[in-house]
Each structure stands twice: as C-alpha cells, then as structure tokens.
Amino acid sequence: MGVSQRITTADVVKVAKLARLDLDPEAIERTTAQLAGMLEHFADIDALDLDGVQPMNQPYPLTNVFREDVILVGLDREEVLASAPEAEDGRFRVPPILGLDS
C-alpha cells in the first residue's frame, strides 16, 4: 500500500482512541488535514525498491546483555507516593476501571 493514500477522519478517530487523546471534532479535522499532508510528503519512499532489504531496528548490534539476579535497594515508597496524583493505603488510587479489559 502506498504511503500517499489519504488518511480519513474515521482513521484519525480510531487512532485518537488508541492513543487515548480526547480530540474534539475541530482537532480531529485539523489533525486529519495535517497528517494527510505529511503522508503526501512521505510518499517519496514509495519509489524505493525495498525488496530483500532487512529492517534496521537498532543501530549498534549487541546481543545477550544481562543483569545478575541480585536484589538491589529500590525506591522509597513514601517519596514515590508523594508524587502520585492520588494515593491511599500505600497504593496508587485511580477512578473506577471501566471500559477496559479485565
């Protein structure tokens, strides 16, 4: 599929949901136009022959990097919870978890 196919507002609505961004209708329109414009620019790579080219995920090739299974001192709970938006009973408090898989 070529990069230049336009992105639709329906696509943007789906993406906003995936990204958990509450975009209002005006923002959806604006984003759709901007992303479509960008994707037009990005269509330049459609011209390249990428057959048989290996994707490059990491610039410096390393393998087998490990740590040993030894307990190290962690963070202080009070310090961490002091930065929490809401805490109770030594734990992070959140509103009811609805509309999500459980």
Added chain:
Amino acid sequence: MQIAAGVRAGTLKAADVLEEHLARIDARESDVHAFNLVMTDQARAAAAAVDAAVAAGNDPGPLAGVPVALKDNMCTHGIPTTCSSKMLQGWKPPYDATAVTRLAAAGAVAVGKTNLDEFAMGSSTENSAFGPTRNPHDLSRVPGGSSGGSAAAVAAGFASVSLGSDTGGSIRQPAALCGVVGVKPTYGYVSRYGLVAFASSLDQIGPFTHTVEDSALLLDVIGGHDILDSTSIPALQPSLRDAIKQDVTGLRVGRITDLPEGADPDVAERLEAAFDALRAAGATIVDVQVPAFSYGLTAYYLIAPAEASSNLARYDGVRYGLRVNAADTNAMYGATRVAGFGEEVQRRIMLGTYALSAGYYDAYYGKALKVRRLIADDFDRAYQHADVLLTPTSPTVAFPFGSKSDNPFAMYLCDVYTIPTNLAGHPAMSVPFGTGAEGLPVGVQILAGTLGEPQMFRAAAALERAMGVSK
C-alpha cells in the same frame, strides 16, 4: 578545561566561578529564558563542597567546579524535571540519570535545568509549554531545538558547558544557531538511563561547549558502558582528549555530492570555507555519494513518532505527573493526555500510533525501518573512501520566532542534514565556523562512522584552529 584545572590547583574557587555565572544569569536570563529552573541554592552547596574537597587535599574530579546546565529531560533526583511539558510540571524524579551522576562525580556544579521543545519534539524550542528560549545573539530569533535552552545557556555564558539530547539533530542544530560546539556521539556511547525517552533507537545525550576540547572532556566523563542501559556500548573507548591532539594530515574528508539542496547561500559559503580550511591543514577532500540521504526525513518522521507514541503512553495520570479527574480511568486517560500534551506532541503521537497500527505497519513503520537500512549501508560505503564527511548543520541561520510555525513540515526541514546520522547511529558534531546573514552564527557538521569520534574530533579541532579559537 581551564576552570577545572584552576579549581583543582586551588588557584580558582568553584564558588567564585559559580557566582560569575549566576551574575550573568541574573543579568540576561529574563531576556533569554534558557532555564526552566535555576538551581541557585543547590549549585552554591555543590560549589562549596568542591572547594572544601580541594582544601582537604582531595581531587574533586576532571570537571571540578565547572558550571553545567542540564536539559530538562534528564532526571535529577528531587529536582523538578518537566520536559517543558504541563504533563510533568513540578514532577521530581526519585533518581538521577547516569549522565547526571557521572557529572557530579567529576565535580561539576549543576546550575539549572534548561528549556526545550516539549518532550524534545521540535527544532526551535517554540514548543515549550513554559515559553520559548531566545537566541542570545538575537533575541527576536530562535535558538534552535529541541535543546535550545542548553545551547543558549552556553552561548550566553550562563553555564560553562551544558548537556542536551539529540534524536534528529536536537543538539547539533541549536549548537549551530547559537554559535557553540554541539556533539551527538555514536548511539550507545552515553547511557540513556534517566533520559526521558523520545525515540529509543535514536536518542543520545551529548555536550554543548565553547571549545572542541571541552566537548571531548565532557564525553570522556559521561560516556562509557552503563549496566543500567542495555543498549550502551560495552567496550571501553579511547580518550577523545587524546584524539584531538592529532592534526588532519592525510585525513580523508568527504563531500556528499548528492546532498539534498536547500541550504541558504550564506550557509553554503561557510561550508566551502570549511572544506578550504581542512584542505589547507593537510586533509584530502574526496567526493562521495549517500544516495538514500534525502529519504532520511521520511524514515525519521515515521520511526521517531512511532517509538515516541509508545514511550509517551506512560503519561496516563496514574502514577505521576498531571491528572485530570474523570468518572472512570479510560476517561481520565483521554482528558489528562489532551490537557498535558501540547499540539506538536499530540500530532507526533497520532502519526506514530497510525504508523504502527494494524494494517498500516508494513506501509509505514516497517518500510521506514528498511529505508533506515539503506541509509546506513550508503554511509558505510561512503566511509570506505572517507574518514569523515562535512555538511551544513542547519540549512539556515537562526530564524525569527513564528516564521516556521504555520507548517509543521517547514519546521521538520530544519533537520534535513542532521537526521540521517541518528538513523544510522553514527556520531556527528556541529562546530561554529563564522557568521552568515545578519552576522548570525553558522555551524558546519562533521560526520563519522560508528565509533568514529576520534577522527571526527580531529577534524573539529582543525576547524577550530582555523577559526583562531584558542584552547
């Protein structure tokens, strides 16, 4: 590093050096706005500790008493680290980034956290949620970005050196626009532990300094393997301060003949002058091609936002940072993130999420990873004929505020020359080389292959000598 030498020898007091810098901050910071936070009290305590150590006959380290500014996307324990975003306004990390720890262990004195484009996304520092930083050379113009504050802090003399981060040019471009040295090392050279991630396979921490030698010293201090970063290069690297002592006789400097056009004439003229200077110093200029170079922008603007969309998903209002309350968690996510993130960040998250989404992965992210391979391969071929390459850093000198705000793509073009090195994981640095239009600084970019820092610094030192900058 004169400051460190003086402090270690006892001929300079760290406290005095600090006060000098604080005075300059006092005088001009309200105009420049390089900092999100000036750490006056902490800095004074740190400087006093350095002086006490020297008085007790101990060596505080190779950066003794050197005032350093830290880009505000590096975690500093107990000190707000905001990434210039409302999402992290006031957030105090419970730990230090490795680079921060190493600076402190070397005796450096942190003077403040510098302003940046929000979450390091931008090329002008106009995307900061706390107001832009102004170019010390001309307050009506941008300092570049995303590490605009760190570049300006050094340019304005607020700090002797500073740290920035570079994902697509965010150290080199502001360095060029502010007339200072800025280095992005080989990917994996400096630990990313504690650097708030933007694009994990592209980010690197690097120095802003006035001199090439100072940058070499900074990298010798902060660089090197870190067990807390799985991508950090394990092998010990040679000292760069030693490398710059070598002149450029016989060094092969490549001119990329198929480089994308678009550099302003004043910038192009400075680049020619740089080639001339290196030739005069004994280097050989060779022509090379990097055919895939111009596809770097596209590959970058698919890969970086994709990784960023995942890295920034953790900002959900649950454990730290901003929370906008709502009836349920899902609603809280949506409201929090749209309130906490600025427009550019939201745009990149959207682009990145789209590029990774089901049905689109192969067309966008997957394809971009292959383009990345082509670019890296093209560079490898070029480096068979050249030791370093020379290009402009930024296509233009510093531009006026708002002049590129209408079209995000116009802003993205600022990084056309810097982006490909991040994709390949190669080192590159910007060295000030005279002035262009309106007397504004121009920087030239030296590129090298993986772990090619020694050659890169050799060339940089030669250009510096040609400009008559004394060590």
Added chain:
Amino acid sequence: MVYKAGAVTGDEILVDGWELIVGLEVHVELATATKLFSASANRFGDEPNTNIDPVTLGLPGALPVLNRHAVELAMRIGLALNCTIQPSTFHRKNYFYPDQPKAYQISQYDQPINIDGFLALPGGKKIGIERAHLEEDTGKSTHIGGAGGRIHGSDYSLIDFNRAGVPLVEIVSRPDIRTSEEARQYVTELRSILVAIGASDAKMEEGSMRCDANVSVHKPGMPYGTRCEIKNVNSIRSLGRAIDYEMRRQIDMNEAGETVRQETRHWNENDGRTHTLRSKEDADDYRYFLEPDLVPLDPSPEWIQAVRDAMPMLPGARRARLSASTGQPADAEAVMVVVERGQDDYVLEVAAAGGDVGRALIHVKEGFADEGSTPTVPAADLAGLTRLEIGGQLTATQAKTVLAEIVANGGGDAAAIAAAKGFEAMDTGALEAMVDQIIADNAAVWSKFCSGEDKAMGALVGAAMKASQGKADGKLVTALLQAKRTA
C-alpha cells in the same frame, strides 16, 4: 492461527456428536530473586509498593535490563517441554491499563525463546506445545466499593506494583486436548514438571500459575468452530468444570442454530458458568514492534547444553522408571501417587536393599502419605518386611499391621515385630489340611461353590480365617479352594 480439522479417524471422543477442542495458555511466575528487567525483589506478600524501582513504575527515563537467571529458567522450561531453544527478541505490546505501568508490556512476539515442544500426559498422549516465551507481569488492582471486590460497580481502585515486572513464562499448547480430564492432567503434569525443575512453585491458588482455556466444538471432519477464551479459572478442579460448562454451552448453541461469538469469557466459580467479559470487536490493536531498549537473546550452545546437563529427572521419566521396575503401567494410581510425592527413589532403594519392589510400591503408597520425599524408615527395614511377605511368612493383613508399627516408630525389624505379635503365616501343608477340614465341615456351602456359586467362596474363606485365627493368608486360601473345585 487457523487449525484445520484432520481426517475423521473414528477414535474421536464425541459428546452428542460434537468433538471438544481445547488449547491451554498457562502463565507461570518464575522463581527468581528479582524481577525480569530490574533488581527489585520478586516476592509475594510484601507490603504494597515496597518492591519498586524506576523500571517497575515506568518512570520517565527508566530502561529494562534482562535478568540472566530468568532466561536460564525459561530455558529449563523449554527443555523440559521438549522445545527447540532458538535466538529470540522482545517486543512491546501496547495497551492502556492502570496496572500496566509503561502502558506497554515487554513480551516476545514472533521470535520466542522456546518453540515446537510437547508434554506427554501420564497415559502417554502427547499434547503439542507451540511456544513458551518470556514476558513481564503486571501490577495488581484492588477494587473498592463494588460487590465482592469486582470491578463492576466499584467506586475506585488501588494499584500495587510489587508484582509488576515479575518474570513470567507463557506456555501455549496446541489445541490437542479433547476432554476436561485431559486438560486437568495437562495442568497437573505441567505443574509437577515446573516444580521438579525449580522454575516455579506453580500454585494456582496463589497466582504463580494462571490458566486460560481456549474452547471450541466441531463435528469430526468439519472445520474447527469459533473458540472462546475462558479466564479466571483459579484451580485445576475449576478448569475441568469451566471447560465442561463451556463445551455444553457451545454445543447447545450450535444445536439451537445460534452462532457462537468469538469472545473472552469469565468463569464464575460461584454460579458455575462462564460470562461474557468483552467482545473481541473492541479488542485493542497492540501495535507490536521490536523493543528498542533491549537487544536480541541468543543463548550459546554451551549454555543450552549446561542447562540440559543440569536437568533433574522429570516426573514422566520417573514414572517410566518405576513402571519398568515394578511392571505396573506408568499411569497406574500407585505409580502416579508415589512419583508425585517424590518417593520413587525410595522405593527403588528398598528394591536395591533386597526388598520386593512390587510390595514396596504398595506399602509406600498406602502407608507413607505423610512421609515426604525422604521417608524416615530405613529402606533396609521396609525391604525386610517385603521379604517376609514374599516368603509367605506373613499374610497381607499381618504385613499391614507390621508396616504401621514400622512407620510409627520410624523403622524396625519386621521379623522381630511379627514374632512379638505372634504373627506366623501357616505353612503350605498345614494350610491345605485346614482347607480340607473347612470343606468337610461346610459341605453344603462347598457343594454350592462347586456348582458355580462363586459367592459361596466368601463364607468358606471366612471360616478358614476364623479357624486359623487370622494366620491363614486369605489369597492362598482362595487359590486353594478354586484349585480344588477345578480338580
């Protein structure tokens, strides 16, 4: 992955004409000291949020580093399940949930560490293992205000991240399971293996082993039906009940012409039913991509061999060994029980000490339930008891009594104990004479027995036991009576 049904063999187990197809996904918490990607303690039961670090909490700037021992344990699991260990990579699985601190889970996607293995059920049937890969666990949410601590109707939730980042291996079977009993055996055997190799304590009740079932039904020869994923099964027994319920639900729907929807269903232990959790239409797009903060995993042949060399004998091999030694089938109850308790080595020691291995097996099974894997009774003592039995000097009943005393005292000389109790088995001559006497004294019962009434045997044996004051061996009496009837 789409599984095509194979050719109809005629061996299918059918319920009302339908064949059940089950695949199991089992998550096990690894028995490491620290988490998969950071050095906080991997410990159950600590105060909330006391085993935390920047990586565990997904703080800005945190980076994962892989725990070598977790890889070792994952390799042990792979080898124990007959998998191929291959080079592997890590991916990010992106989704938002409060107990997921980074809003992505680091897992293995298209290149997992272990692939293409199998688990043999005690009866010999092999269940294919598609993969067994490494991934990190989430934190734990507690829901406040709703009924029974459920999410539905709760006022708010509290999150504890102690468990976040604990190493998991997810073991995915092929859909080779055909009954709920097979499913129970699979999980039971898997648990035994995991405990034997020290990879996990695998306790479903504590959550260190979690089991999800993929259930569908079809008619032989037809394509596999739509499958549902069943979650929230908290014990092996529940697993069987849940599968049976779901099978019946799907069969009934199919018979009624209703379409089974592909969905995740939640097993409710209280009402004994599965309930819709969420339809797959709302399923998140996980946007998998290679984890840029980690590097590929490629265990050396030397490391793999070292793990292989250090593997203990697995339950299946133990059962086979005991079976070969005793002549009992590998899935005989005595063999299964004794191996499960870890007492098979002991039984073989008794045999090595000159005892009869068949008698030893039975005695250990019957009398050593509380003895653990290193019984206090010296093997030689139990060997001595079995020799008396085999030599005919003790009846089975007498032997049981002697055994009980030996076990109670943690040892003892069987012959001495028998003598002290006045136990002697009758010798064969005396036994035959007594049996003849019994026949003579019970002529009516004897002729009934001779004319085919087998039940009459009981009265004759009882009379013999009474006359001999228990010294006669009941089995020998029975054999004699039958021989005389035939003669």
